[in-house]
Amino acid sequence: MCYAIPGRVAEVKDGVAVVDYFGEKRNVLCDFADVRKGEYVYAQGGVLISKIPEKEAVEILEAWKEKFFELKELDRTTSKIHENADASGNILQILQKVNRNQELGKKDALELLGTDDGEDIKLIMETANNVRQKDHDNACCVHGILEFSNYCTQDCMYCGIRKGSSVKRYRMTPEEIIDAARHASKELGFKALVLQSGEDPWYDDEKLERIVREVRRLDVLIFVSIGMRPKETYKRLYDAGARAALLRFETSNKDLFEKLRPGTKLEDRVQLIRDLNDMGYVVATGFLTGLPGETNEDLVNNILLTKELGADMYSFGPFIPTDGTPLQSESKPDVDRVLKATALARFMDRKSKILVTTALETVDKGAKKKGLMSGGNSLMINITPSKYRDLYRIYPGKAGNDKKTEENINDTIELLYSLGRAPTDLGL
Ligand code: SF4
Numbered sequence: 001m002c003y004a005i006p007g008r009v010a011e012v013k014d015g016v017a018v019v020d021y022f023g024e025k026r027n028v029l030c031d032f033a034d035v036r037k038g039e040y041v042y043a044q045g046g047v048l049i050s051k052i053p054e055k056e057a058v059e060i061l062e063a064w065k066e067k068f069f070e071l072k073e074l075d076r077t078t079s080k081i082h083e084n085a086d087a088s089g090n091i092l093q094i095l096q097k098v099n100r101n102q103e104l105g106k107k108d109a110l111e112l113l114g115t116d117d118g119e120d121i122k123l124i125m126e127t128a129n130n131v132r133q134k135d136h137d138n139a140c141c142v143h144g145i146l147e148f149s150n151y152c153t154q155d156c157m158y159c160g161i162r163k164g165s166s167v168k169r170y171r172m173t174p175e176e177i178i179d180a181a182r183h184a185s186k187e188l189g190f191k192a193l194v195l196q197s198g199e200d201p202w203y204d205d206e207k208l209e210r211i212v213r214e215v216r217r218l219d220v221l222i223f224v225s226i227g228m229r230p231k232e233t234y235k236r237l238y239d240a241g242a243r244a245a246l247l248r249f250e251t252s253n254k255d256l257f258e259k260l261r262p263g264t265k266l267e268d269r270v271q272l273i274r275d276l277n278d279m280g281y282v283v284a285t286g287f288l289t290g291l292p293g294e295t296n297e298d299l300v301n302n303i304l305l306t307k308e309l310g311a312d313m314y315s316f317g318p319f320i321p322t323d324g325t326p327l328q329s330e331s332k333p334d335v336d337r338v339l340k341a342t343a344l345a346r347f348m349d350r351k352s353k354i355l356v357t358t359a360l361e362t363v364d365k366g367a368k369k370k371g372l373m374s375g376g377n378s379l380m381i382n383i384t385p386s387k388y389r390d391l392y393r394i395y396p397g398k399a400g401n402d403k404k405t406e407e408n409i410n411d412t413i414e415l416l417y418s419l420g421r422a423p424t425d426l427g428l
Contacts (some may be wrong), residue, residue: 290333
């Protein structure tokens with residue numbers, strides 16, 4: 001099983017290496033290894049994570065070569081835009097702007113978001129997939145996510161593991177976390193791992209630092225997703241080897257934020273995301289789509305804020321009402337709304353990596369494919385040990401929880417191959 005293929009260093013300048021994958025070039029930061037032109041490396045999320053001996057790399061690349069070009073061709077075919085005479089004139093005009101690589105304004109974005117016409121939506125998605133192919137080719141990153149604690153000191157009204165929830169709690173010990181990461185890296189082949197938890201102070205700086213240091217020894221890119229922590233904690237984890245952080249701002253609407261996340265402030269969260277960026281983290285951020293009270297303007301503002309925050313990766317999934325929370329009787333958003341948001345993010349921030357979330361797949365079984373066909377180019381697979389998986393119940397019925405990790409991996413790889421996507425790094 002392979003989630004990354006090695007590339008050959010074509011050039012190194014000012015701490016950035018250009019990595020060549022069969023002629024496709026990606027820029028990566030080389031913090032972890034001193035590399036020279038001609039050496040072979042693995043990279044993830046725009047970060048060079050390890051060198052690989054030439055003999056081993058050449059063998060892997062030889063085995064991949066034919067498949068790589070086959071996938072590229074398939075992606076080119078599946079991302080073509082079909083003639084669509086039935087789409088509305090104003091939508092066609094805006095999409096022509098996209099095709100001319102012109103910047104879309106807020107008014108354009110609202111227009112695209114506002115259409116409910118099936119032909120319009122189909123064309124918006126096809127155009128987004130086409131833009132993704134032109135700008136990023138068929139690269140798609142697949143990260144593993146390990147949910148290591150469902151304790152949380154916060155009481156976000158939409159969340160199934162909020163402080164007030166009656167969910168059975170669990171915490172993985174540092175040893176369990178390191179072992180699960182080792183299994184994911186050595187047995188399952190993951191090169192990037194997201195370590196996620198509720199805001200759980202049981203993991204103090206010392207514990208977190210030790211976990212990050214040990215997991216980094218496995219030669220993986222570490223994303224930390226541990227919520228609001230002091231800047232100093234994140235700095236310490238960066239120094240220990242974490243290079244990516246996942247922290248959503250959830251909504252750019254200040255009133256909605258403060259209503260749904262009692263006792264917290266949007267400014268503080270946004271400031272922490274800016275700080276993470278300044279520290280050098282690869283930042284994954286975003287929002288929940290379809291929160292009760294969200295307007296179309298809010299959703300467009302969410303995309304604009306994600307862009308303004310310099311997100312390396314967009315992470316946004318649908319709000320899913322969860323029993324036992326104050327929002328349990330609210331409605332979940334229409335899948336098309338999330339897919340349109342994916343397409344808009346692709347149009348408004350063309351360099352972005354866009355994660356297709358498990359929450360989207362939970363709302364609609366076929367939505368993972370639809371998300372990848374609407375501009376998405378990144379996925380996560382849950383690697384949490386099965387005895388804990390159902391307890392990390394931020395929302396109910398999480399897709400894939402009823403299957404073994406290996407089965408989820410096989411399904412994902414099969415889907416990616418069917419669309420012509422390859423596990424090359426997306427670069428910076
Ligand atoms: S959304 Fe995050 S911070 Fe809020 S209650 Fe859930 S786990 Fe805690």
